[in-house]
Amino acid sequence: MGRILLFIPWLLALCWMLLMKHYILALLILVVAMYQLFFTKEDELPGSWKGITIILQLCWFVASYWTDSPLLLIGMIMQTVALHIYQISFQAEQRKTRKMEKNYEQQTTLLNELRRQRHDLEKHLSAILHADTNRHETDSYKQEISSRFTELDKVLHSESNVVAGCLHAYYMQAKEKDVLLDYQLHQALSGLPLSEYELISMIGNILENAIDAAADLPNGKVLFTCRKQSGIFIIICQNHTLPLDDRILNRMYTSKAESSKAGNHEGVGTQEIKQIVKRRQGTLDFSLIKDQFTLKIKLPDVRKD
Numbered sequence: 001m002g003r004i005l006l007f008i009p010w011l012l013a014l015c016w017m018l019l020m021k022h023y024i025l026a027l028l029i030l031v032v033a034m035y036q037l038f039f040t041k042e043d044e045l046p047g048s049w050k051g052i053t054i055i056l057q058l059c060w061f062v063a064s065y066w067t068d069s070p071l072l073l074i075g076m077i078m079q080t081v082a083l084h085i086y087q088i089s090f091q092a093e094q095r096k097t098r099k100m101e102k103n104y105e106q107q108t109t110l111l112n113e114l115r116r117q118r119h120d121l122e123k124h125l126s127a128i129l130h131a132d133t134n135r136h137e138t139d140s141y142k143q144e145i146s147s148r149f150t151e152l153d154k155v156l157h158s159e160s161n162v163v164a165g166c167l168h169a170y171y172m173q174a175k176e177k178d179v180l181l182d183y184q185l186h187q188a189l190s191g192l193p194l195s196e197y198e199l200i201s202m203i204g205n206i207l208e209n210a211i212d213a214a215a216d217l218p219n220g221k222v223l224f225t226c227r228k229q230s231g232i233f234i235i236i237c238q239n240h241t242l243p244l245d246d247r248i249l250n251r252m253y254t255s256k257a258e259s260s261k262a263g264n265h266e267g268v269g270t271q272e273i274k275q276i277v278k279r280r281q282g283t284l285d286f287s288l289i290k291d292q293f294t295l296k297i298k299l300p301d302v303r304k305d
Contacts (some may be wrong), residue, residue: 006050007037009057013064013073022070032077053083096197103200107165109172158188162196164202170207179222181207187228189235193303198276205269206295210239213293217242228301235297238278244288253284273297 010033017026043087057076064072167183174181192199207224214220222239253274277284282299 005054006057007033009061009076010036012058013061013076016061016065017073020070025070025073028077029073034081034297036080049083052080099197099200099204102164102204103162106169107161109165109169133263148200158190159185160190163188163190163198166200166203170204170211173208174211174214174222177211177220179211179220181211181222181224184223184225187226187233189226191228192226192233192235192299193280194276194299195302198280201272202276202297205273206235206237209269210237210293210295213241214239217291231301233297233299233301235299237295239293240291241288241293242291244293249288252286 010029013039014026014029014033017023056079060072060075060079064070066076070129087254090095090287171181171183189199189203194202207222210222210224217240220240222237227234233272253270274284277297277299281302282297284295284297286293286295288294
């Protein structure tokens with residue numbers, strides 16, 4: 001319904017231009033109208049913006065009609081172009097806000113987990129102190145406690161709150177999907193020459209894609225590593241995956257990327273990864289050998305002022 005209402009001012013302007021035999025202007029109006037009708041998403045702007053857009057376009061048409069000045073209709077076109085440019089900025093800010101809100105929730109989850117573990121640890125320590133230290137069961141119990149309470153070490157070691165929350169969230173997500181996620185971080189991800197938004201966006205998209213792919217196979221695994229060599233950060237993510245169509249593989253990490261998920265999806269996550277790497281003068285390479293997908297990113301340790 002919203003699309004039809006947005007098209008009404010354009011339809012009135014188009015009919016008037018055809019009656020006035022201004023065919024060039026009519027063609028221009030038709031092109032812009034078709035773009036607004038078919039190539040903009042329904043949820044790109046709030047409903048109030050759509051209402052204001054319709055009113056302003058009608059004002060342009062009325063002003064042009066009553067003053068008999070067809071060139072005033074160019075105002076409708078300029079308004080649409082300006083709105084489209086603003087949409088791009090608006091959507092980018094929305095994505096940033098959603099990423100940071102999600103990361104705040106991840107940090108909160110991590111903090112609650114640490115509090116819970118600290119509370120439980122006191123009970124386990126008390127149990128160990130009063131147990132018979134010579135029994136084999138006590139040694140097994142100690143090992144179990146040690147493994148359970150040290151699994152966050154790889155996440156927390158040398159990482160900022162932002163990155164720690166993100167890594168823990170995907171570790172738990174992998175656990176829920178029966179995927180073994182192994183972090184081997186020889187260099188802290190927090191040290192990457194990226195802004196917080198870029199860092200969370202890149203790590204999150206890499207891990208989300210890897211976990212989703214590995215979850216489609218029994219005993220799926222994901223290995224995520226980071227190291228620094230000769231002033232270059234090297235991030236490698238390896239994961240099990242089902243066979244991928246050549247079309248998807250060839251377009252991966254390009255502007256024409258397609259998602260391997262069921263349904264009609266665009267590979268937005270892979271596009272974001274590629275854009276971040278490109279902005280930071282890095283390189284990205286990937287390979288698929290049998291059921292093993294490997295993504296390798298190199299980022300020079302160059303800081304922006």
